[in-house]
Amino acid sequence: MSVALHRQLGLTDDEFAQIPILIGRAPTDPELVMFSLMWSEHCSYKHSRRMLRRFPTDGPHVLQGPGENAGAVDVGDGWAIALKVESHNHPSAVEPFEGAATGVGGIVRDILALGARPIALLDSLRFGTLESARSRHLFTRAVAGIGHYGNCIGVPTVGGEVVFDDRYEDSCLVNAMCIGLVRADGMLRAAAFGTGNLLVLIGNRTGRDGIGGASVLASAELSADDEDKRPSVQVSDPFTERKLMDCCLELAADDLLLALQDLGAAGLTSAASEMAAKGGVGLDIDLDRVHLREEGMAPAEILVSESQERMLGLVSPDKLPDVLESCARWELDANVIGTVTGTGNFTARHGGEVVVDIPASALTDDAPWYEVPRTPGPAATPLALDAVPVPADLGAAWLDLLGRPNIASKRWIYQQYDHLVGANTIRRPGGDAAVIRIPGMRRALAITTDCAERHCELDPRGGGRASVFEAARNIACTGAVPYAASDCLNFANPEKASTGWRLAEAIEGMSEALEAISVPVVSGNVSLYNESPARAIYPTPVVGMIGLLEDAGASVGHAFAQPRDAIVLLGGGAARLDASEWLGAALGAPALPDLAGEAALIGVMVVAAGAGLLRSAHDVSGGGVAVTLAESALAGGIGCSVALPLGRRADETLFGESGERIVVTCRPDALPALRAIAGDVPLAVIGSVGGGTVDVQLGDATVSLDLEAARIAYEATLTEALA
Amino acid sequence: MIAVVRFPGSLDHDSAVRAVEAAGGTATYAWHADRALPAGTRAVVLPGGFSYGDHLRPGAIASRSPIMDAVRRHADAGGLVLGICNGFQVLCEAGLLPGVLRTNATTSFVCRQVELEVLDHDTPFTRDLGAGLSIPIKNHDGAWYGDPADARIVLSYGMENPLGSIASAAGVANAQGNVLGLMPHPEEAVDRLLGSTDGLGLFTALVRA
Amino acid sequence: MTRVVVTVMPRDGVLDPQGQAVQGALARLGFAGIHDVRLGRRIELELDGPDPLAQAREMCDRLLANPLIEDFTVAIED
Amino acid sequence: MTRVVVTVMPRDGVLDPQGQAVQGALARLGFAGIHDVRLGRRIELELDGPDPLAQAREMCDRLLANPLIEDFTVAIED
Numbered sequence A: 001m002s003v004a005l006h007r008q009l010g011l012t013d014d015e016f017a018q019i020p021i022l023i024g025r026a027p028t029d030p031e032l033v034m035f036s037l038m039w040s041e042h043c044s045y046k047h048s049r050r051m052l053r054r055f056p057t058d059g060p061h062v063l064q065g066p067g068e069n070a071g072a073v074d075v076g077d078g079w080a081i082a083l084k085v086e087s088h089n090h091p092s093a094v095e096p097f098e099g100a101a102t103g104v105g106g107i108v109r110d111i112l113a114l115g116a117r118p119i120a121l122l123d124s125l126r127f128g129t130l131e132s133a134r135s136r137h138l139f140t141r142a143v144a145g146i147g148h149y150g151n152c153i154g155v156p157t158v159g160g161e162v163v164f165d166d167r168y169e170d171s172c173l174v175n176a177m178c179i180g181l182v183r184a185d186g187m188l189r190a191a192a193f194g195t196g197n198l199l200v201l202i203g204n205r206t207g208r209d210g211i212g213g214a215s216v217l218a219s220a221e222l223s224a225d226d227e228d229k230r231p232s233v234q235v236s237d238p239f240t241e242r243k244l245m246d247c248c249l250e251l252a253a254d255d256l257l258l259a260l261q262d263l264g265a266a267g268l269t270s271a272a273s274e275m276a277a278k279g280g281v282g283l284d285i286d287l288d289r290v291h292l293r294e295e296g297m298a299p300a301e302i303l304v305s306e307s308q309e310r311m312l313g314l315v316s317p318d319k320l321p322d323v324l325e326s327c328a329r330w331e332l333d334a335n336v337i338g339t340v341t342g343t344g345n346f347t348a349r350h351g352g353e354v355v356v357d358i359p360a361s362a363l364t365d366d367a368p369w370y371e372v373p374r375t376p377g378p379a380a381t382p383l384a385l386d387a388v389p390v391p392a393d394l395g396a397a398w399l400d401l402l403g404r405p406n407i408a409s410k411r412w413i414y415q416q417y418d419h420l421v422g423a424n425t426i427r428r429p430g431g432d433a434a435v436i437r438i439p440g441m442r443r444a445l446a447i448t449t450d451c452a453e454r455h456c457e458l459d460p461r462g463g464g465r466a467s468v469f470e471a472a473r474n475i476a477c478t479g480a481v482p483y484a485a486s487d488c489l490n491f492a493n494p495e496k497a498s499t500g501w502r503l504a505e506a507i508e509g510m511s512e513a514l515e516a517i518s519v520p521v522v523s524g525n526v527s528l529y530n531e532s533p534a535r536a537i538y539p540t541p542v543v544g545m546i547g548l549l550e551d552a553g554a555s556v557g558h559a560f561a562q563p564r565d566a567i568v569l570l571g572g573g574a575a576r577l578d579a580s581e582w583l584g585a586a587l588g589a590p591a592l593p594d595l596a597g598e599a600a601l602i603g604v605m606v607v608a609a610g611a612g613l614l615r616s617a618h619d620v621s622g623g624g625v626a627v628t629l630a631e632s633a634l635a636g637g638i639g640c641s642v643a644l645p646l647g648r649r650a651d652e653t654l655f656g657e658s659g660e661r662i663v664v665t666c667r668p669d670a671l672p673a674l675r676a677i678a679g680d681v682p683l684a685v686i687g688s689v690g691g692g693t694v695d696v697q698l699g700d701a702t703v704s705l706d707l708e709a710a711r712i713a714y715e716a717t718l719t720e721a722l723a
Numbered sequence B: 001m002i003a004v005v006r007f008p009g010s011l012d013h014d015s016a017v018r019a020v021e022a023a024g025g026t027a028t029y030a031w032h033a034d035r036a037l038p039a040g041t042r043a044v045v046l047p048g049g050f051s052y053g054d055h056l057r058p059g060a061i062a063s064r065s066p067i068m069d070a071v072r073r074h075a076d077a078g079g080l081v082l083g084i085c086n087g088f089q090v091l092c093e094a095g096l097l098p099g100v101l102r103t104n105a106t107t108s109f110v111c112r113q114v115e116l117e118v119l120d121h122d123t124p125f126t127r128d129l130g131a132g133l134s135i136p137i138k139n140h141d142g143a144w145y146g147d148p149a150d151a152r153i154v155l156s157y158g159m160e161n162p163l164g165s166i167a168s169a170a171g172v173a174n175a176q177g178n179v180l181g182l183m184p185h186p187e188e189a190v191d192r193l194l195g196s197t198d199g200l201g202l203f204t205a206l207v208r209a
Numbered sequence C, D: 001m002t003r004v005v006v007t008v009m010p011r012d013g014v015l016d017p018q019g020q021a022v023q024g025a026l027a028r029l030g031f032a033g034i035h036d037v038r039l040g041r042r043i044e045l046e047l048d049g050p051d052p053l054a055q056a057r058e059m060c061d062r063l064l065a066n067p068l069i070e071d072f073t074v075a076i077e078d
C-alpha cells in the first residue's frame, strides 16, 4: 500500500499520532476505522464546534438543548415538541432519490430517538438552475425521494423551500426538518447506564451500505476487484421505518426502554460510543450477534455500516422478553448485541476475539478541533441603481417575475407530498408557514424553514439575521409566536478563502436576531465542503423555526378574504433591488436588518392576530411587495387596488426587497385598533381588497396585473420545466 | 362498535378512529394477523396507508392477511365495509370490490383537494350525502381500472378525472352496496378546522349501521 | 422491428425491501422452502434501427437502470 | 435449490401509463424509433422442493400476479 492507511481513511498525521496517546497503544484496524469516522467533520464538528457555542440555547421552555439527537421545548399541558434540521447533501448529489429519501429517514429517527412521534416534515432544497438538465434530474429525483419516504411513513411534509441558482449546480443541498410530539416527562435520552442492562438492535439487517472510509480497509484486506465487497449505496426502506416508528413508540409508551438512539453516520460506532460516553459507562458488544444481510462482513464493516432503519434500545434484562415480543409483532428483527459495563470502554468482539477496546470518550469527547482561518471577505458595495435597466413594461415585468422559478408556485413539489396525513394540517403548503394542530391540544404550531443565501453571500452577518427574521416573519404571519429554532449550516470548505469568516459571521448574525426575538436554538447540523473546483455554494444557513399559536382555530392565512378589507403595510423596511429576485444575482449591499425594528414588527403581528384583527397576512420577501400582493390575490381569488409612494424608481418600489415588511388585511373598522397595537411600528394603509386585477398606483401611473394571466405565469413554470 | 383494521404500514388508522368519534361512534382496532373481528363489530373500516409498503401491488399483500377472511365473512353477511385509499386497494385485491387501482396517470403521488360528485345515493353509505363533496386525495396508485358495466360507481371526479380512472371513478361499491371503496380521504374532512366536513356523512352512515 | 427485453435487478448486496416483503408474504401464505426473493423490472422495448441491442444498452445507462444500485441485462427476443 | 424466474407483464390491451411515461422520457432524451415500451416485473425465487415450477405458478395465482390486468410466465433458470 502506497499511502498509509490512516491517510486513506481521512485522518491527518497529527490526528493519527493522537490515538496511541489516548489509548496507550497502537490502534487495531477496526479501531482506526472507528476513529477516522468519529473524528470526521461530519461526526465531530471539528471545524465548527467552537463557533456553535455562540448560539443562544436557553429559555424557560427549553427541555432539551443541543447535544441530544434532537432538541425539545415545552408547549404546555405536559407536552413537548422535538425539532431538528439535518442535511443529506452529498448522498443526494450521488443518488438523488435514495439520498434524499434516506435523509428524511435519518431525521425522522433523530426525533424518534427522543421517544417522540414524528408529526411533520419540511424540506429545504437548493439546486442548480432549471436550464441545467443535470439539475432538473437531481431535483426531480430528490423531490420524488422525499415524497416517497415521507408519504410511505405517514408523516406529513407540510412545508419547505427551494432556490434554484447556478451556485448550487455542483453541490445541491437537501436539508430536512422533522417535528415530533412527546410527553414532557416521557422523553427518552440516549445515555446508557446501569451495568448489565442490554443493548438491543432493532430494525433492518446490517449490510455494506454507505461504508465510507471502511471500504478502504475492506479493499486493502481483500482483492481490490472483489465486486461484492464494495460498499453499496443506501437504499431506503420506508415500510420498515414505519414499523420501527410504531414499534419504538409502543415500547416507549409501555415503559420498556431505558434509552434510545438512532444509527446514523458511522452506524453502530457512533450510536454506541455516544450512548456510552453520555452515560459515562462502557459497552461490550458482540458483533456476531448483529443480524447481517451479507456474508463475510469484516468487524470494521459491521461497526461502521450505515444501513438504514435501525435503532438501538437500552433494555433492562427483565423487560427483554416483552421487548422482543413487541418487535416480533411488528415483524422487525431485534437482537441483543451487547451489555452495559462499568469500564467506560467501547469493547467489541468478533469470533470470540476482542477486536476493539478503547475508551468510548476517546471517540466522542477527544476528537480534535480546529480554529478555522477567519479571513474577511470583501465588503459589499451598494447597487448603483442607474446600472439596472428600467423595465419598459412594468406589467410584463411583473408577470415575468411571478414566473421565475424562485418565485413561482411550488405546487409541483408539494402536490407530490402527502401534507395532510395525520389529519392535523390546518394551513397547507403554499402560504407562509404551515400550521398544524398539536394532537389533543387547543394549541397549534406554525413551522417554516428559510434562508437568505444571497444576502449571506454579500454580508454573512446581515444574511444570518435576515434568515432568522424571514423565518420569524413567516411564523408571525400566521399569528404564532416564534418559539424555538433549529438550523443547518451549509457552507463551502472551511479551510479555504473566507468560508470560516462567513461561518462565524453568519452564526453571529443569526444569534443576534434570535436573541432579539428570544428564540433559542435547540438543535442543528453543519454541512461543510459544499464546493467543487468550479464553484462554492452561497453560505446557506437554513433556519427551521416553530411558533406557537394559543388557539388552533385562530391562525391567519395569506389569502385575501373579503372585498373592501383594508390593506395595510406594516414595518419600516425600505424596498431595495440589492440581491433581489428581480435583479437575480448576488449584487449590491442589502441593508443590515434592524434588530429592534424586526422584533417590534413580529410582536405587533402576534398581538394583532391574537386580538382577531387580521383577515390575512403575508410578508414581503422574494419579488417585493408586487409579488406579495399577487400571491395573496391569487390565493384568495380576488384582486385589490393599492397606491404606493413612488419612491426612487417604480421597479424598485414594486420589486425591491428588504426585511421588516408585512402586508396585512383587516376590516376597515378594525384599523383604529390595529394602529393602537402598532404603536411605533410604521403602518400605512395602502389600499383595499376587491376586483379581478391587482392594481398598483405609483404616482400618476397605474400598473395592473390580471389575475388569470398571473395564475398562468405563477403556476406553469415548474410544471413545464419538469415535465 | 366500528373496527378499524390495522396492517403494518397503515397510516390513517388514528384519523379514521377520530372520524368515527366525530360522527358520534366508537372505534377499536383489529390487527391484521387476527382471524376474527373484535366482538361487537358493527362495521369495518380499512384505512389508508402503505400496507406492507405497497410492495408488489398496492393492497396485494394486505388483502391476503388473516383478518381479511373475517372481513369477507362480515361483508357476506351484509355488514358495512368502508375502504379508504389503501383500504380500497385492499378490497379490490381481495375481490370484495370489482376492478383494481393502478398507478396515477401522472405517474406521481398526488395530494390535493378534489370536488366529488355523488352518482349513486342508493347505498347505505351515500343515502344522506349531498350532490357534491370536497375531500382531499393523496395517493400514488389511485386510478380505478375495471368494467363500469360490472361496478357501481358511487363517487366520481366529474369532468376532471385527475388520476385517470376509468369512468372518472373515485368510489366504487359492490352490487349489494354494503362494501364501498374510495380513493379520497373522508377522514381528512370531518373537521371545520381542517377545511371541510364533507367526509363526515360516510362515517355517520357507519355509525348508524 | 425488434423486441428487446431489458432486465433490471437490484445489485447483490443492495437492500431489496420489495423482495423481502414478498418473501414474508409468501411465507405467511404457507409456502415453504423459499430461500430468497428478489424483485426487479422487466422492460419490453419495440425498437427500430440498425443496432437495437446497443441502443437498449444506452437507454439503460441513461435512464432505465440506476448503476449504483441495479444491474441490467439486454436481450433480443424472438 | 432451483432458481425460478417469474415474469409479470401488463395484459395486452391494458393501458400501461408507466410504460408510456418511460417511452416519453426516452424520446425526450433523443432516442428515436421506439414503437412501444411495456413495463413489468421480474421476480427471482430461490426455491426448494419437488416441483418448483408448479409452486411458482401457485404463488402467481395466489399473490404475485393480478389476472385482471397482468399475465405471468414462470421458467427455471440455470
Ligand SMILES: Nc1ncnc2c1ncn2[C@@H]1O[C@H](COP(=O)(O)OP(=O)(O)O)[C@@H](O)[C@H]1O
Pocket (backbone or CB within 6 Å): A123, A124, A125, A157, A158, A159, A160, A161, A162, A410, A413, A414, A428, A429, A430, A431, A432, A433, A434, A449, A450, A474, A621, A622
Ligand atoms: N421544497 C418544498 N417543499 C414543500 N413545500 C414547499 C417547498 N418549497 C416551497 N414550498 C411551499 O411553498 C410556499 C411558498 O414558499 P416560499 O416562497 O419559500 O415561502 P416564503 O417566501 O414565505 O418563505 C410555502 O408554503 C412553502 O412551504
Ligand SMILES: [Mg+2]
Pocket (backbone or CB within 6 Å): A431, A432, A433, A474, A618, A619, A621
Ligand atoms: Mg413568506
